[in-house]
Amino acid sequence: MWALLVCAVALFILFPQTRKRPMSLIEAPFVWASAGLVSISDGIAKWSGNAWHEYVALGDVYRDNLQLHAEINALQEEITASRDAVVRLDTLEKNLGFSSTFPKGVLAQVIGGDASHWFDALLVDRGENVGIRSGDAVLSPLGVVGRVAKATGNTAEILAVHNRGTVIPVRVQRSRHSGILVGGLSPSTLRPLSATERAAVEGVPLVAEMRYIHRSADVLPGDVVVTSGLSGRFPPGIPVGTVVRVVREKTDAFLKVYVVPATRLDTLEQVVIIATGTPRTDAGPSVDSAVAAREQASEVSGELAGDEPEQKP
Amino acid sequence: MNRWSDWLLALVVAVSIIPLQLRILPILLPEVWIPHLGLVLVFVCGLALGEGVGVVAGFGLGLLYDRFTAGGVGLNLLLLPLVGAGAALLPRLLPEIAMPQKLILLGVFMLLAELFSAVMYSMAGFLVFDFWLVWHELIPAVLMNSLWGAVLLLYAGDDARGRQEI
Numbered sequence: 001m002w003a004l005l006v007c008a009v010a011l012f013i014l015f016p017q018t019r020k021r022p023m024s025l026i027e028a029p030f031v032w033a034s035a036g037l038v039s040i041s042d043g044i045a046k047w048s049g050n051a052w053h054e055y056v057a058l059g060d061v062y063r064d065n066l067q068l069h070a071e072i073n074a075l076q077e078e079i080t081a082s083r084d085a086v087v088r089l090d091t092l093e094k095n096l097g098f099s100s101t102f103p104k105g106v107l108a109q110v111i112g113g114d115a116s117h118w119f120d121a122l123l124v125d126r127g128e129n130v131g132i133r134s135g136d137a138v139l140s141p142l143g144v145v146g147r148v149a150k151a152t153g154n155t156a157e158i159l160a161v162h163n164r165g166t167v168i169p170v171r172v173q174r175s176r177h178s179g180i181l182v183g184g185l186s187p188s189t190l191r192p193l194s195a196t197e198r199a200a201v202e203g204v205p206l207v208a209e210m211r212y213i214h215r216s217a218d219v220l221p222g223d224v225v226v227t228s229g230l231s232g233r234f235p236p237g238i239p240v241g242t243v244v245r246v247v248r249e250k251t252d253a254f255l256k257v258y259v260v261p262a263t264r265l266d267t268l269e270q271v272v273i274i275a276t277g278t279p280r281t282d283a284g285p286s287v288d289s290a291v292a293a294r295e296q297a298s299e300v301s302g303e304l305a306g307d308e309p310e311q312k313p
Numbered sequence: 314m315n316r317w318s319d320w321l322l323a324l325v326v327a328v329s330i331i332p333l334q335l336r337i338l339p340i341l342l343p344e345v346w347i348p349h350l351g352l353v354l355v356f357v358c359g360l361a362l363g364e365g366v367g368v369v370a371g372f373g374l375g376l377l378y379d380r381f382t383a384g385g386v387g388l389n390l391l392l393l394p395l396v397g398a399g400a401a402l403l404p405r406l407l408p409e410i411a412m413p414q415k416l417i418l419l420g421v422f423m424l425l426a427e428l429f430s431a432v433m434y435s436m437a438g439f440l441v442f443d444f445w446l447v448w449h450e451l452i453p454a455v456l457m458n459s460l461w462g463a464v465l466l467l468y469a470g471d472d473a474r475g476r477q478e479i
Contacts, residue, residue, distance in 0.1 A: 112335035115381035116349065116389075117454050118434055123335065123381065149383040159383045164439050186445030205449075266344075 088269075095270040098141045102235065105139075105272045106130050108156065113265075120160040120205055120265050124273070127151045131275035135233060139272045143239035143262030144168065144227060148273065158271065161240060162206040162261045170210060170240050171228040175218040178228045181240060181259060183208040190245060190258060196221070200244045200260050208241060210257035217255060219246050225259050235274065326354065327373055331381055345453045348461040351378050352426055355393045356419060357465045359400030367397025384439045388430060396426055416463050423458040427451050 023031060099105040106126050114121035126132055128151050138145040138158045147166055149159040159166055164184030171178040185208065187193075187201045201207060213219060223243040229236025239262045247256035330350050338347045351374040359367025371393035378389035403418055404410060410418075431451055435442040 112381075113339065113344075114383050115331065115334060115351075115378045116384070116430070117344075117347065117450060118430065118440060119383040121383040150380075152380075157381070157383050163383070164441060184441050186441065186443055186449075188443070188445040 091269055094141050095272060098139070099272045102139075102272065102274055104131070104275045106132060106275045107270055108132075108273055109270055110268055111155070114157070120163055121146075121149065122158040122160070122265055122268065122271070124156050124158060124271060125154065126273065127154045127156045128277065129153050129280045131277040131279040132156050132273050133275070133277040136276050137234040137274040139234075139238055139274065140263050140268055140270075143241070144234065145263050145265070145268065145271050147233075156273065158273075160261070160265050161263070162204075162208050168234060168240060169228045169230040170225050171236075172210075172213075172217075172219050172243070173224040173226045173239075174220075175223070177213050177217040177219060178230070179210045179213040179257070181208050181210050181225065183261075185209055185258070197244050200242065203264070204260055206261075207244065208259045208261060210243070210259050211254065213255045213257055215248055215253060215255050219243060219255060219257055221245055233274070233276070323370070327370075327377070330354065330374065331377055335381065345449075346457050348457045349378075349427075349454065350461070351375070351389065351393060352396060352423070353458050353462040353465060355397045356400045356422055356462055357469060359397035360403060360415065360466070361469050364398050364401030367401045368394045369397075371395070371397035384434055384437065388433050392426060392429060396422060412467070415466055416459075419462045419466060420455070420459040423462065424455045427454050427458070 095107055099107040108124035108126035110122050111125050112123035114123070122145075132148055132151045134148055134151055136148040136151075136156075138148060144161050146158050146160040146163070148156050150157040160183070161168065161181070162183040164182075166183045168181045169178065170181040184206060187204060187207055190197060190201065190207065193201065210225060221243050225240045225243060227234040227236055227238045227240055241259040241261045243257055244260045245256075245258040247258075249256070334347065334350045338350075355367060355371040355374055358370045372390070375387075375390035375393035378393070379387055382389065400422060403415070407414065428451065431440060431442055431446060434440040440446060
């Protein structure tokens with residue numbers, strides 16, 4: 001047995017060319033048929049495997065897809081809420097910081113507009129309980145908003161600076177010329193408008209006119225107009241608007257200076273009211289503006305902190 | 314207004330009208346499209362329920378609107394009862410009035426009311442009555458008020474006629 005095996009190995013090693021001989025006529029059909037069967041069975045196996053993984057097992061993929069879509073939607077909502085909270089917090093911090101620069105500044109939340117369409121006005125959630133009185137100055141970090149038209153216990157109605165009823169002593173910031181700002185002019189009074197003027201008054205419901213500036217005064221379009229502080233109600237140096245046009249008429253001793261307001265009512269969320277009255281003692285601590293604003297700020301901060309993902313060590 | 318449910322409905326409308334106009338409609342509609350709901354409601358009340366209800370509704374809503382309007386001249390307190398009373402007179406003056414005529418008169422009333430407001434505010438120095446005001450404030454307000462009034466009138470039309478016959 002061992003001798004036969006050794007002989008076979010010796011023949012295999014000594015005559016390797018026997019492996020390269022062509023197949024005989026008898027074995028070729030067997031090899032061809034067996035190779036065909038093997039390739040067919042291999043194809044069937046591959047096809048059935050693919051069919052299972054790509055079609056039958058897709059039920060799991062579909063469920064995973066649904067779950068992932070739901071997770072994406074939830075994350076998108078969280079991102080939107082977080083971004084909104086960041087913007088709100090940023091605005092609140094700015095307003096709170098701005099409010100704290102005035103000893104009698106009261107931060108108030110805008111809760112509505114005017115019941116009639118005739119006035120650009122705001123309704124805020126602070127009133128006489130915190131010392132707000134009719135005529136008080138209303139400011140924002142962007143500039144002067146207007147005056148308090150009416151105040152009740154917990155609300156106040158604010159008339160915007162560009163309305164007809166609002167008159168403010170102002171000054172040109174660059175050249176320091178002072179005058180009186182009167183609101184209530186429609187942008188159509190400035191027609192025809194140049195491209196720069198059109199861009200300046202775009203979307204502005206009303207413009208204001210600065211009066212009683214001598215015709216020799218140095219005032220140019222683009223100059224910033226600020227409060228002069230002469231009325232006692234408005235602190236000095238707060239931006240009111242930007243000069244959009246200066247008209248010098250030969251027969252007029254004064255210039256006609258048209259001013260576009262610095263603030264847009266539709267973008268305001270909080271305003272700062274310089275309260276001139278005495279807060280009511282029975283109003284309680286909840287109406288204190290700074291406390292309420294800080295509570296709101298910490299609330300927003302809490303929301304933000306809650307939205308942050310957990311940090312893994 | 315004989316049933317208690319009518320009074321309850323009136324109370325709910327009166328309480329909710331200012332929040333609806335100041336807080337909810339500005340979310341849903343552009344500012345120019347927001348109607349003077351009080352004016353519309355008083356007109357429809359006057360026309361549908363008679364002058365008593367029209368004047369009372371006008372007085373109450375006028376008081377409410379003057380509270381929430383920057384122009385403090387009591388204009389709504391004067392205007393809304395007048396509209397309520399005037400709307401109530403229409404079925405008496407024109408007994409056979411049909412819905413298309415009511416809609417036309419609604420438009421006329423809204424135009425007169427807004428014109429009255431504009432003139433009064435101009436005289437009081439709150440507004441400048443010019444072409445811009447007419448084009449950007451008056452006409453859109455009249456159109457929106459008329460549209461909302463027409464919707465209310467068409468909704469309440471048959472019911473109101475039935476009640477007046479009773």
